[in-house]
Each structure stands twice: as structure tokens, then as C-alpha cells.
Amino acid sequence: MTLRYLLEKEFKQFFRNPFLPKLVLAFPVLIMLVIPWIMTMDIKNIGVTVVNHDSGGAAERLIRKIETSEYFILNGVEHDYEEALTALEYAKTDAIVEIPADFDRRLTTEGSAPVQVSINAVNDMKGALGANYLGALCNEFSRETLGGAVGQGGAAAAPKIEIVTQNRYNPYLDYKMFMIPALMVIVLLLLGGFLPALNIVGEKEKGTIEQINITPVSKFTFIFAKLIPYWVMGLLVLSVCMLLAWLVYGLAPQGNVGIIYLFSVLFILAVSGFGLIVSNYSDTMQQAMFVMFFFMLIFMLMSGLLTPLRSMPDWAQYMTVINPPRYYIEMMRMVYLKGGMLADLQTQLWALVAIDAVLGTWAVLSYRKRE
Amino acid sequence: MTEVSVREIFKSYGKVEALRGVSFEAERGELFGIIGPDGAGKSTLFRILTTLLVADSGSATVAGHDVVKEYNAIRACVGYMPGRFSLYQDLTVEENMEFFASVFGTTVEENYDLVADIYRQIEPFKKRKAGKLSGGMKQKLALSCAMIHRPRVLFLDEPTTGVDPVSRKEFWQMLGRLKEEGITIVVSTPYMDEASLCDRIALIMEGRFIGIDTPRGIVAQYGAPLYAVRADRRGGLLNDLRGMEELEACYAFGNEVHITAKQESAETERRVAEALAAKGYGDVEVRRIEPTVEDCFMKLSRR
CATH class of the missing domain: 3.40.1710.10 (abc type-2 transporter like domain)
Structure with missing residues (x-):
């Protein structure tokens, strides 16, 4: 019951913000329309x-x-x-x-x-x-x-092996096809991570958290009410991205869209939970922002987004085990390009579930109603 | 019946000792004032009593519940208005009221009678965002929100700071009416003139209470005769008075200087006036006055 009022408040605040709703809409559109053309590793010219x-x-x-x-x-x-x-x-x-x-x-x-x-x-x-x-x-x-000129000179007809390569899953080796699913991950990672990170610490800066802290609202309800809006927003943003990928680049998932949404729910929970944890430990927005930048960079560079995980040193590969975007990106590329099924994605699924359990609990526990 | 009981509370932030052994009790339906300058430890005390902060040592109960062990019970029955406006500025007046009513598991209608006096004054602006209200209206809204769940004890941290004199007066009148409802109110203020409006006051300085009594009792404790001195020049007046042997204390008070003599004497007024005239001051006026709470504060804080 209380959750409903808390949610109502969160949504009202979000939509009354003069900037955030526009950002949440413009950000995925811009990323999807501009970045695929820029982030290409095809070497030409x-x-x-x-x-x-x-x-x-x-x-x-x-x-x-x-x-x-x-x-x-x-x-x-x-x-x-x-x-x-x-x-x-x-x-x-x-x-x-x-x-x-x-x-x-x-x-x-x-x-x-x-x-x-x-x-x-x-x-x-x-x-x-x-x-x-x-x-x-x-x-x-x-x-x-x-x-x-065969047979003309003394050219010995040496036996030769001709290699014919068949490019599976991305037949034209179009880098865009490889990058677009990954870009969706970036969009969700940034929006789903930064906005919650700035949320609680924002209430701290405005002082409104004190008024909440003296109410009997439970920690769990409070954190849950902070998470749900990012879920809704994240799934909406993802839908916009997928629609654009299909309309502009003709890229539609080979596999089941339901799998993508299932993983997205888990993934958003992980990054938003992480954002809330950072927010709980920060005293100012500036602090939260810098901590998030630091972790986002690590999340992205160690996710296999740009460079293959397999070519990283062993210790780095072990570290990626706890990196949520790693699993999400693997899932995205597998479902989008290869048509992966849920049965092929068991590792990724349970890894994300485990990460969610840890981050979710941590987010609730790190929110302290008193010092 | 004791509603708020505080025993030897200590709290420090690193090396800064905010509270150094504070104790007091407030009865049910009492308007208890905590008077002291900025940085005296008022807000820290309030945050401990509202369960937002845990004291280093000492104990406290509010409405019969221990502030550390039974914090959940306290949260349900106290209202807190922090010194800084901390309602949601992007929600309207009405939405703030409804929000705080609902998180306390009640509705605005249920307790409307309690807040009616105050809320009626801001109700014409109920569609306005809280951030767009004037200072006085913000305070009224904050008070309404702090009371919407019919708390037993109300903690108001500097509710009138930054509010115009008319609104301040109104605000204190409202507190008087709430008291009649049987609500215990603990209020802090840096304004000494508001002290006389409380049932009992505690003077706080540097984390210690330097006196607890009724405003009348505090004033009665003053003892020494007090004089107000006025002259045509103010520059140097304070220093010249400080140079006089027979005076115990001199301090600026508005555009006058308040002085106390070491010994009760009918001659003091005349002698001070003459000494000042000899130093070239014109229009010298020295008169005996009744001490105010502020005079008491100055005296007590000198110890």
C-alpha cells in the first residue's frame, strides 16, 4: 500500500523534472541513430x-x-x-x-x-x-x-590451397550488426545506472530523506519504490532501441524477444541496484557521479563490448565473472545474431540472478535510516 | 506524565563535541523550548530524539519508547520538522500532505481537524508546488505535514528561522493551540524573544544546558541589578564602560549597552552617567531595567 504512494511520488517527480524525461527519450534515439555509423572497425580508405x-x-x-x-x-x-x-x-x-x-x-x-x-x-x-x-x-x-598464362613459362603448377571463408551469423561482416546490440546495453547501463545513483543522494542533498527516514516506511519498500521506476523506464528505452534497430538498420532479433526482455529485467535490476548502492554511500551528487564514472568505465571495458574477453589475461577474465554487462552483452549478441535459445543461456541467466540477489540485498542494507 | 526524557546525552562528530551531557524532561502537553545560538547542538539533539542519529552515550525516551531500541515505535508517534525545509519541492501542497499522510498509514481527512487551523491558511494554494511557496507558507506546510499523522510529540527545529515577524507570531499562536490538544512540543529557536512563549526553556550553549526553568524562573534567577546605557556616540562606549571598576558585565544589546554592577547600590545610575559625561558623551541615559531571557543567557554563558 505504502509502496503505491511512494511509486506515485517517484513518477510524479520524474515527469515534473524539466530535463530527465527528455533525456531518457533523446539519449537512446541519439545513440541508436548516430553511434552505429561512428563505432565501426571496418578499415577502409x-x-x-x-x-x-x-x-x-x-x-x-x-x-x-x-x-x-x-x-x-x-x-x-x-x-x-x-x-x-x-x-x-x-x-x-x-x-x-x-x-x-x-x-x-x-x-x-x-x-x-x-x-x-x-x-x-x-x-x-x-x-x-x-x-x-x-x-x-x-x-x-x-x-x-x-x-x-598457365603452361607458358616454366611456372610449375604448384598445388595450392584456396581458403573460402563463410561468415556465419553476420554474413557481410557488417560491424554495425555486431555493435547495435552492444549499444543497447550501453544505453541501459548508463540510464539504469546513473539515474538511480543520483536519486537517493539527491534526496540527501535536498534534505527530503530526513522526512522519509522518520516515517515508519521500511527500507525494503523504500528501495523497491526507487527501483521500479527504472525498470519501467529501462524496458521502455530498450523497446525504443529495438524498434529503431529494426526500422533504421533492418536488424531484428533472430531469437525470441521474450528472452531479451527477461534478461533486461534482471540486468536493469543489477545496474540500478548498483546505482542505488553508490547513492546510499555518497554524501553529494558529485561524489556519486565520479564513483559511477569509475565503475561504468570498468563495466564497459571488461564486458566484451569492444574487445573480446578471451584475449584478456586470465586474471581479467576472472574479474568479468561478476560484471553484469558481460552476461547481458553475451545474451544480446547471441539472441540478436545467432538466434540463441534460453537453454543456451543458462550460465548467463543464473549468473545475473545471483548478481541481482547480492546487489539487491546490498542496496536495501546500505540504505540507513539513521546514522 | 513524562513524554520526553533525556539522560546525559553525549555526541561528538570526530573531534567536535556537539553534545556534552544533556538532560531534561518534558511533560505531556508541555511546550518546551531549547534556546541557544547556532552551533550549540540543538539540531543534533533533535536528530537523536527523532531516531535519525544515535548518541555516543546516554539514554532518551520519547512517548515512553527508548530512542535506540524502540525506534520504530517512536517513528510512528512523533512529528519532526527539520530546520531546513525538506518537503518535496516538486510536489504540490496538497500532494505533500497526502504523501506524508499515506506513508504514515493515514489520510488527510482523518486528521484534518488537527491541522485545519494551519492548513486552511495555505489551502488556497494547494495546487502550487511546495518549492514556490513563500517562507512563512513553507513553514506552515511543513508543520501541517509533520502533524498529519496526529503525533504525540512534535519536534520543531528552528521553525521560525528566516520567517517574517508577523508569520513568526502566527506560528507561535498555532503552537499554543496544538499544546491544548495534549501534544507535547519540543521547539528550538535562536530567538530569545520567543523563549517567553514556552512553558519551560532550556538554554543551550556549546553542547551543554546552562539553565532549565520557566522563562519567568530563568529571569528571576538573574539577581544582579541591570541597567541599560544609551549615549549620543556608540563608538567606544562599550570599551569605556568596560574600563569602569565597579561594573561586572557590559555587553551591547541593540543600540544600547547593558551593564550590571558588582554591588547593589542606588548610586550606580548616577555614577555611570557622570563618568560617561566626563569622557565627553552627550545625552547620556542610564536606567534600571528588568532582565530578559537574553540577558540571562549572556550572564549564564559567561560562567
Whole structure:
């Protein structure tokens, strides 16, 4: 009964806030519309400078091939390696492809010819991928060239293994498809974590908590009344995100939407519970804010959101066991992209239930009605 | 019947000793005032009695319940109005009333008769948000909310601080009426003039009670003859008076200086006036006055 009045009060306060309702609506929309285009790890537009010492047709064809590739931008063809290197040093180009003087001749007579690739690897991801792409491009080139010249020279028909990759679950390797479910997690993590963190400490700053503390309202009822609004808000925000993902990016969950909602209820409880704990221990909003920033960063970086968990050192992997977003992100990607079923997600489910039990109890206990 | 009983309460915040052994008792239906300057420990005492804070040592009972062991019972039967306005500013007058009634498990209608006198004055603004009320109206709303569950004991921490003189007067009249309902009221104030409106007062300073009595009793304890001195120049007057051998105490009081003599003498008035005239003060006026609670406070706090 009391819970009802407390809830009524929370909702009234939320909707009367001149800023919060707008934030809760605008934040997911903005994240969903803008960030998928920005957070892409597809490497495109690698600048290439070719140093060509050969005047033959094969060299010319290779240059043409680089130029027409969607991954590369041809920054020019030089005759002097030093000049190209200067361009690389000044970051005017990302890679240098040097074609030797006897490229054409060796290719036709010996069936193979070296090409040197120098690449700027300051950004190691870009460097490695660029080198890979260039390698693949050269392979393709040699296949085309030699394929047309079989039997001509002494080119031994060496047995070769051709690798055909089939990209499961995300056939076009679209990074957006990988990121969108994760972005939904970020939205829920930020809104569901920060708003509760600022709530109780806000009542402390305004002094209203004293009036509540002298009432017979139980700790449990009070904390529960603080949690429910974030549940409602979180599920609403999630629905907005999922709708946008479908309308804008054509991405709909492969699996059961019910699973997503089930996990979301558990996940919001975990992050909001955590926010309330921080709020209970803080004396000022500023303090609550900084503590939350600190933990949110850890939550995000250790969740497998950006970097795979498996490539982290063992100790870090053990730490992620208590990180709620880790399980939620795994679930999201599994259900969204692979069509995972509840049976496949037992670990994630029970881990979240356990985390909820701990954080929920802690949130109630850390709220002290007297000092 | 004792409604509030406090025994040797001590409380310190780190090195700061807020309360250093405070004891008093308030009877049922009594208006008990705790008078003292800012930082004397008034709010700490209130927070202990309303179960928001636990004392380091000492014991207290409110409405027959121990403040530490039976805090739940106390929460149901006391009303507390903190010094700082702490209702929900973003809820309306009406919503605040209904909210506090419901968290105490009652309704506004049920106890309307108790708060009617006060609430009627702010009822025309019941759709207004609490944060948009004037200072006096805020206090009336806070009092209404603190009483809506018909508490046995009401704790009011500086209810009139920052309120205009007219509203202050009204407020004290309302307290008088609540007392008649049999509600025990413990009220704190830094205003000495409000002390005389209480049944009994305790003067508090630096965490200690320096006197507990009826306002009349406190004044009667004053003893020494008290004079008010006035002259055309105020600069230096206090220092010149302090330099006089026969005076015991001198302190500024409004635009006058209050003095007490070491010995009762009919000559004091004349001698002080002459001494001041000799120092070049004009329009010197020295007259015998009745001490007020503030004079008593000044005297007691000097000890």
C-alpha cells in the first residue's frame, strides 16, 4: 500500500523534472541513430603510394587493381622510394607498394615476383588489416595473371590451397550488426545506472530523506519504490532501441524477444541496484557521479563490448565473472545474431540472478535510516 | 506524565563535541523550548530524539519508547520538522500532505481537524508546488505535514528561522493551540524573544544546558541589578564602560549597552552617567531595567 504512494511520488517527480524525461527519450534515439555509423572497425580508405620501377603491363595492371579496390585510395605513383617514404612519414599515405624493375619479366618467366609492402603500423589494427588486404589483393592478382598464362613459362603448377571463408551469423561482416546490440546495453547501463545513483543522494542533498527516514516506511519498500521506476523506464528505452534497430538498420532479433526482455529485467535490476548502492554511500551528487564514472568505465571495458574477453589475461577474465554487462552483452549478441535459445543461456541467466540477489540485498542494507 | 526524557546525552562528530551531557524532561502537553545560538547542538539533539542519529552515550525516551531500541515505535508517534525545509519541492501542497499522510498509514481527512487551523491558511494554494511557496507558507506546510499523522510529540527545529515577524507570531499562536490538544512540543529557536512563549526553556550553549526553568524562573534567577546605557556616540562606549571598576558585565544589546554592577547600590545610575559625561558623551541615559531571557543567557554563558 505504502509502496503505491511512494511509486506515485517517484513518477510524479520524474515527469515534473524539466530535463530527465527528455533525456531518457533523446539519449537512446541519439545513440541508436548516430553511434552505429561512428563505432565501426571496418578499415577502409587506406592510402597507398606505389613506387613503380617497372614499365611493363603487369605492374600497370596491379596498380589499376589497387586503385579500383574499395579498401584503398591510390595516393600516387612515384619512381623514387625515398619520396614515398617521406610521404609515409608525414602521414600523407598509409602504405607503400614497391614494384621492382624486373617485375613483369620475372612474373612471366619465373611465375613469381616479389613486391615490397611498407605500412604505417602506429595504429596496429589498421596496419595489420591493411597488410592483409594488400596481401589478399596481390594473391588475387597473381591468380588472375598466372591463371591466364598457365603452361607458358616454366611456372610449375604448384598445388595450392584456396581458403573460402563463410561468415556465419553476420554474413557481410557488417560491424554495425555486431555493435547495435552492444549499444543497447550501453544505453541501459548508463540510464539504469546513473539515474538511480543520483536519486537517493539527491534526496540527501535536498534534505527530503530526513522526512522519509522518520516515517515508519521500511527500507525494503523504500528501495523497491526507487527501483521500479527504472525498470519501467529501462524496458521502455530498450523497446525504443529495438524498434529503431529494426526500422533504421533492418536488424531484428533472430531469437525470441521474450528472452531479451527477461534478461533486461534482471540486468536493469543489477545496474540500478548498483546505482542505488553508490547513492546510499555518497554524501553529494558529485561524489556519486565520479564513483559511477569509475565503475561504468570498468563495466564497459571488461564486458566484451569492444574487445573480446578471451584475449584478456586470465586474471581479467576472472574479474568479468561478476560484471553484469558481460552476461547481458553475451545474451544480446547471441539472441540478436545467432538466434540463441534460453537453454543456451543458462550460465548467463543464473549468473545475473545471483548478481541481482547480492546487489539487491546490498542496496536495501546500505540504505540507513539513521546514522 | 513524562513524554520526553533525556539522560546525559553525549555526541561528538570526530573531534567536535556537539553534545556534552544533556538532560531534561518534558511533560505531556508541555511546550518546551531549547534556546541557544547556532552551533550549540540543538539540531543534533533533535536528530537523536527523532531516531535519525544515535548518541555516543546516554539514554532518551520519547512517548515512553527508548530512542535506540524502540525506534520504530517512536517513528510512528512523533512529528519532526527539520530546520531546513525538506518537503518535496516538486510536489504540490496538497500532494505533500497526502504523501506524508499515506506513508504514515493515514489520510488527510482523518486528521484534518488537527491541522485545519494551519492548513486552511495555505489551502488556497494547494495546487502550487511546495518549492514556490513563500517562507512563512513553507513553514506552515511543513508543520501541517509533520502533524498529519496526529503525533504525540512534535519536534520543531528552528521553525521560525528566516520567517517574517508577523508569520513568526502566527506560528507561535498555532503552537499554543496544538499544546491544548495534549501534544507535547519540543521547539528550538535562536530567538530569545520567543523563549517567553514556552512553558519551560532550556538554554543551550556549546553542547551543554546552562539553565532549565520557566522563562519567568530563568529571569528571576538573574539577581544582579541591570541597567541599560544609551549615549549620543556608540563608538567606544562599550570599551569605556568596560574600563569602569565597579561594573561586572557590559555587553551591547541593540543600540544600547547593558551593564550590571558588582554591588547593589542606588548610586550606580548616577555614577555611570557622570563618568560617561566626563569622557565627553552627550545625552547620556542610564536606567534600571528588568532582565530578559537574553540577558540571562549572556550572564549564564559567561560562567
